[in-house]
Amino acid sequence: MKENKFTCRICKNHENNVSFFVKEMLFGTEEKFEYVECANCKCIQIKEIPENLEVFYPENYVSFVGSFSLSDNFIKYFFKKKMAKDYLQGRKTLISSFLQKKYGLSFVEKIKPTNINFNSKILDIGSGNGNRIIGLSKYGFNNITGVDPFIKEDLLYNKKVKIYKKNFYDLYNKYDLVMLNHSFEHMTEPKKVLKKLNTFLDINSFALIRVPVSNSYAWKKYRENWVALDAPRHIYLHNTKTMELLSEQTGFYLEHVIYDSTEYQFVGSEQYSKGISMFSEKSYYQNKNKSIFSDEQIKHFEAKAKELNKMKQGDAACFYLKKIKEIQHIERRKIN
Numbered sequence: 001m002k003e004n005k006f007t008c009r010i011c012k013n014h015e016n017n018v019s020f021f022v023k024e025m026l027f028g029t030e031e032k033f034e035y036v037e038c039a040n041c042k043c044i045q046i047k048e049i050p051e052n053l054e055v056f057y058p059e060n061y062v063s064f065v066g067s068f069s070l071s072d073n074f075i076k077y078f079f080k081k082k083m084a085k086d087y088l089q090g091r092k093t094l095i096s097s098f099l100q101k102k103y104g105l106s107f108v109e110k111i112k113p114t115n116i117n118f119n120s121k122i123l124d125i126g127s128g129n130g131n132r133i134i135g136l137s138k139y140g141f142n143n144i145t146g147v148d149p150f151i152k153e154d155l156l157y158n159k160k161v162k163i164y165k166k167n168f169y170d171l172y173n174k175y176d177l178v179m180l181n182h183s184f185e186h187m188t189e190p191k192k193v194l195k196k197l198n199t200f201l202d203i204n205s206f207a208l209i210r211v212p213v214s215n216s217y218a219w220k221k222y223r224e225n226w227v228a229l230d231a232p233r234h235i236y237l238h239n240t241k242t243m244e245l246l247s248e249q250t251g252f253y254l255e256h257v258i259y260d261s262t263e264y265q266f267v268g269s270e271q272y273s274k275g276i277s278m279f280s281e282k283s284y285y286q287n288k289n290k291s292i293f294s295d296e297q298i299k300h301f302e303a304k305a306k307e308l309n310k311m312k313q314g315d316a317a318c319f320y321l322k323k324i325k326e327i328q329h330i331e332r333r334k335i336n
Helices: 074-088 094-103 108-114 131-137 190-200 217-225 240-249 264-273 295-310
Strands: 002-004 017-023 032-037 044-046 122-125 144-147 161-164 177-181 206-212 252-259 316-323
Touching (some): 017 217, 074 094, 074 108, 108 177, 108 252, 122 131, 131 144, 131 161, 177 190, 190 240, 190 252, 190 316, 240 252, 264 295
Parallel strands (some): 122 144, 122 177, 177 206
Antiparallel strands (some): 002 017, 017 032, 032 044, 252 316
């Protein structure tokens, strides 16, 4: 690592910033990219944004693949919806407790702080194949739109869930909640993004942004081998300070932060440290039997992640940005 006069694109600091090189390890090309850690706000950002970012999102990119069922049977759907409704409304019953143990709360737990209901209009930006929002529909949410410019074509699963192959800048509707689930770190102009999100929302509505966290335990331990760097796809690695700075400039207030890191921060980083890419046959996420980890190690990583989340040192978090003021007026028009 070396000192770099690079000017931070978030806080404009240019003193004592440190640069380092990161290998592309998701697919294992090992192409190197230079990143810089800002000495002031601790944002980690790629020094030069590649002009051809789309080539780093092939058809087998993780967000675009995977299989899942589109719906549950009526009985399962009924009970999951009841459980979610009780949870969102703060009702604790024996039945709901039983159902939570049986089905889990999934993503419902993360959206509760946004005060939405089943009929709320939700926009998910960077949806990929839609696995997450399909999951929400199984709990009773019935008005979810996703957008992703990198999917092959529109994905119109059912009346509840629609994913369009388009850029969110081309949308002009209003929404009750806007979500960016690990897509914000891929975006080249975060301030511009938040300004656009502001136009989607009414006062006191939320943008839920889930991202890797730059000043985390995993970053400090693994440095250039930290799995969440994901060079060159992750343009910015944020933290509470940078999210507060951006919020203040775009009409939002950072009201709440929930850390939700998993064992992935250790498994992926340990693999990268040993030259094992995410798609290697030795990768834990490709073939557990051929991986370098024992079941005991995985359990340890899972427990460590929970501990770090409680300490606010996990390497991923949910940032709840409440809109507190309008910042610009644009003509709004409907999309199909």
